[in-house]
Structure formats: C-alpha cells, structure tokens
Amino acid sequence: MLVKDFRRLVLILGPVVVLSILSIGLWQAKSEYLLGQYNQLRGKPSSPPPEPAKPEQKNNLGSIERPNPLPPPSKWKEIFSLTTPNKTFFEIRFGDVPVFNPNILPHPTEDDTWIIMGQKWVSHEDIALGLIAYEMGCKARFTVNGEELKCIEDPEPLPIKPTTGGLCEGRWEVLNLNVGPHDARAFYGPNKPYTIYGSNSNLVCFGQWIQDFRELVPSAWKGISSEKEDTTFRHGTELRRPPPSHPIEKNYFVFWDNKNHMHAHYDIFPDRSFARLNEKDGAVGPNLALTTAKHDNKCLEKYLPFVSDLEFESIHQATNSLKLTLCNRSDRSCRLREEENTFIMTIVQHKSFYSFHSEYEPYVILFRQTAPYEVFAVSKKPLWISGRGRQEEKKRTDMLYVTSMGWKEKGMRYHGFLDDVLFLGFGVEDKRAGGIDVLAGDLVGSTDIIGLCEG
Numbered sequence: 001m002l003v004k005d006f007r008r009l010v011l012i013l014g015p016v017v018v019l020s021i022l023s024i025g026l027w028q029a030k031s032e033y034l035l036g037q038y039n040q041l042r043g044k045p046s047s048p049p050p051e052p053a054k055p056e057q058k059n060n061l062g063s064i065e066r067p068n069p070l071p072p073p074s075k076w077k078e079i080f081s082l083t084t085p086n087k088t089f090f091e092i093r094f095g096d097v098p099v100f101n102p103n104i105l106p107h108p109t110e111d112d113t114w115i116i117m118g119q120k121w122v123s124h125e126d127i128a129l130g131l132i133a134y135e136m137g138c139k140a141r142f143t144v145n146g147e148e149l150k151c152i153e154d155p156e157p158l159p160i161k162p163t164t165g166g167l168c169e170g171r172w173e174v175l176n177l178n179v180g181p182h183d184a185r186a187f188y189g190p191n192k193p194y195t196i197y198g199s200n201s202n203l204v205c206f207g208q209w210i211q212d213f214r215e216l217v218p219s220a221w222k223g224i225s226s227e228k229e230d231t232t233f234r235h236g237t238e239l240r241r242p243p244p245s246h247p248i249e250k251n252y253f254v255f256w257d258n259k260n261h262m263h264a265h266y267d268i269f270p271d272r273s274f275a276r277l278n279e280k281d282g283a284v285g286p287n288l289a290l291t292t293a294k295h296d297n298k299c300l301e302k303y304l305p306f307v308s309d310l311e312f313e314s315i316h317q318a319t320n321s322l323k324l325t326l327c328n329r330s331d332r333s334c335r336l337r338e339e340e341n342t343f344i345m346t347i348v349q350h351k352s353f354y355s356f357h358s359e360y361e362p363y364v365i366l367f368r369q370t371a372p373y374e375v376f377a378v379s380k381k382p383l384w385i386s387g388r389g390r391q392e393e394k395k396r397t398d399m400l401y402v403t404s405m406g407w408k409e410k411g412m413r414y415h416g417f418l419d420d421v422l423f424l425g426f427g428v429e430d431k432r433a434g435g436i437d438v439l440a441g442d443l444v445g446s447t448d449i450i451g452l453c454e455g
C-alpha cells in the first residue's frame with residue numbers, strides 16, 4: 001500500500017466504495033462485501049476472515065455461483081395485486097428522484113391518498129454534496145389505470161436529524177463518515193405513526209432510532225387534536241437493546257401487545273430477541289425471548305429454510321409489525337374471541353448472495369399478542385410478488401426486498417382483519433420502489449399457506 005493514512009485513503013480511493021456502501025441498504029450483503037473490499041484496499045484483512053474452503057467455486061472476487069438451479073415456481077406462494085390491470089405489483093414513483101425501500105401510509109384526512117417515504121438513491125455526483133443520506137417523502141395517489149402510485153407534489157427530504165456517533169472501528173470505521181438516516185420504515189402504531197431508521201449510534205457503530213412520524217410531515221396531521229396528546233418520541237431517540245449488541249444494529253421492529261405495551265423486537269434468527277420498551281426514553285427491560293426459545297426455534301426451523309452457508313445466506317427481520325385478527329370483520333363468533341384470535345404479524349426474509357446478486361424470500365410470521373408472545377404460525381412457502389422476474393439461464397430472480405406493511409384504508413392504523421387490504425412496500429433491485437395490495441387473508445388466510453406451530 002502506498003497510502004497508509006485512513007483519511008487520505010478515503011479521499012483518494014474511498015469515495016466510490018464509501019459511496020457504494022452508503023448508497024445502498026446497509027442490510028445488503030453487497031454492502032458487507034464492499035466493506036470487505038474496502039478493508040482490503042486499506043491493507044487490512046476483512047474480518048471475519050473468509051473461509052478458505054471451496055476454492056473451486058469461489059471466483060477471485062469473493063462471491064460464488066448459486067450451487068443449484070432455480071427451484072420451480074411451485075416452491076413459492078404467488079400473491080397478486082387486487083387492483084392493477086394485470087395483477088402484478090405497481091411502481092411507486094417519487095417524481096424524478098430514484099428512491100427505494102418504500103413505505104406507504106394512508107393519509108390521515110384525505111381519501112385515496114397516501115404518504116409515501118423511501119430512501120433516496122445516491123449517485124456518484126452526490127459525492128460533491130457530502131455523502132448525505134435522505135429519506136424522501138410526499139403525498140401520493142394512484143394513476144388512473146392503477147399501474148403507478150406517484151407523488152402529486154414534489155418529493156422532499158424528510159427532516160430526520162443526522163446523529164453524531166464516531167464509534168465505528170476496524171472494518172466499520174468508514175461508517176463514521178455517514179450523515180443521515182438509512183433504511184427507514186414508516187408504520188402506524190395503535191395511536192399514531194412512527195419511523196424507525198438506521199443512523200450513527202451513541203452506543204455502538206450504527207444504531208436504530210425511532211421518532212413520531214408526524215413530526216416529519218406536520219402539515220398532514222395538523223389539527224388532528226386527539227392524536228396530539230401522545231407525545232412520546234417527538235425527537236429521534238436511539239432504541240436500546242438488552243446485551244449482546246452488535247456494531248451494526250438493523251431491522252428492529254416494534255410491536256404492541258394486548259395491553260398496548262410497546263416492545264422492540266431485535267432478532268428472529270438464530271434466536272429471537274425482544275424486550276419491553278420504555279416509551280419515554282427508549283430504555284429497555286430484559287430479553288423476554290428466552291422463555292419461549294425452545295418452542296419458537298422448533299417452529300421456525302420447521303418452516304423456514306435451513307441456512308446452509310452462513311457466509312452467503314441468512315434470515316433476518318424485514319418489516320414493521322401489524323396486529324391481525326384471524327377472521328373477517330363481519331364474523332361475529334370469531335370477534336367474540338378476539339383476544340385469543342389476534343396475533344402480531346411481521347415479515348422476515350431469507351437472504352442469499354450469489355454471483356454478486358442478493359435475493360430475498362419473504363415469510364410471514366405470526367406470534368401471540370399476549371405474554372409470553374410465542375410464535376404461532378409461519379408461512380409454509382415464501383411469497384412470490386407477482387411481477388418479479390426470473391432468469392432461468394442466469395440462475396437468478398429479481399431482487400425484491402420487502403420493507404414495509406400497512407393497511408390501505410384511511411383511518412386504519414395497527415389492527416385489522418383477514419378481509420382488510422394491505423400494502424406491502426419493497427425495493428426492486430436497490431434502485432426502484434414497488435408495492436402490492438393484497439388481502440391480509442391472501443398472506444395467512446388458510447393452513448395451506450401458513451403452517452401452525454402446534455400440530
């Protein structure tokens with residue numbers, strides 16, 4: 001190495017790699033791979049050091065080819081849009097700004113209108129602007145034919161405050177240069193909407209922060225007085241977790257139990273981890289997952305794919321949570337037993353990274369809303385979002401990364417029924433944003449598609 005000094009190296013070699021890392025989702029296998037390359041540029045081995053095994057499969061750049069042909073389409077459960085002309089997913093457009101990782105919230109007062117938010121894709125020209133990450137937001141409606149959900153006003157960067165950190169070391173050091181939020185989610189809780197986003201941490205290198213979403217789009221919630229009483233998380237607050245923590249914390253979601261107590265859910269694999277959250281300051285209690293760990297792992301192992309190679313595959317949390325009662329709104333007999341028929345729903349993804357291409361397979365998980373919050377059911381097959389491409393010869397399918405889940409109808413917040421319509425929001429190949437509207441029942445409505453833990 002001619003250049004040893006970190007800062008000079010960042011100036012000379014870094015921008016392209018740094019930018020590539022910061023411009024894509026930090027959860028991406030690609031960003032982890034780029035960090036490894038970056039550390040090699042700096043003359044440090046990427047850690048943990050890659051296994052020397054499988055030299056015949058590994059090309060000299062560090063990603064291997066998918067070992068098997070693509071599974072047949074019947075390995076997935078295809079879901080179709082209720083409204084687009086050809087039932088495939090719709091594009092979400094933020095004017096001319098390239099945006100991925102979309103979130104869709106019903107507008108609090110306007111019919112057939114949603115507030116959409118997503119991460120701005122950063123181009124190399126943006127180097128000059130200083131590597132700032134933005135979440136863009138706007139008011140959006142469907143085009144007449146229903147093929148696109150698009151901003152009806154200019155999208156604007158949401159005022160999520162950058163945080164100071166400086167705690168990144170070793171292979172993560174480059175992330176100290178980050179300014180601004182990453183991979184933000186927007187979602188409703190029982191009373192109001194929130195955002196959770198990744199940003200420079202005061203505890204580890206990169207942490208998860210939460211804020212009342214209304215603070216970011218005050219015009220939309222102006223004058224809705226009853227909701228103003230809930231003043232928790234008015235400012236961005238870092239979410240803590242019971243130990244152990246990791247240098248890069250990501251993909252947290254929160255859930256509310258039957259008593260409306262707020263909890264944070266940190267991990268699903270290889271073990272669940274979640275804790276009660278103090279809404280005043282983001283502090284947490286102990287990890288509550290230990291009580292049900294044996295039961296939960298048995299159930300998750302029964303339905304989720306076996307992760308064969310930790311270097312190229314993993315399972316992690318993807319979306320926020322919603323509360324779902326497993327019957328139609330009109331079904332009185334089921335509603336009488338609402339407490340025991342109501343579950344927390346979330347989506348997790350099986351990630352693989354072959355031939356430099358990430359793919360994600362989404363699975364729905366239901367767990368109980370009452371303590372001890374054990375897992376109740378898991379998708380038997382991953383969801384295939386209609387419109388996702390499949391290239392047989394290249395042994396790959398389009399990368400769709402599900403980021404958010406929300407009720408479509410105005411006025412709905414956290415809780416819904418099987419015959420309510422849901423939006424799933426997802427990134428498409430890290431540069432575009434897509435969504436699909438389906439009935440909650442299309443995801444979990446029968447035991448053909450969702451497997452129960454018991455029996």
Ligand SMILES: *[C@@H]1O[C@H](CO)[C@@H](O)[C@H](O)[C@H]1NC(C)=O
Nearest residue numbers: 084085086087088089147387
């Ligand atoms: C469905 O419609 C969309 C939007 O018009 C189009 O981009 C897509 O190619 C169509 N897909 C199929 C399978 O016809």
Ligand SMILES: *[C@@H]1O[C@H](CO)[C@@H](O)[C@H](O)[C@H]1NC(C)=O
Nearest residue numbers: 327328329331418419439441
């Ligand atoms: C629930 O609602 C869906 C959608 O309207 C309908 O297809 C289904 O038959 C209903 N199920 C029952 C048990 O009524």
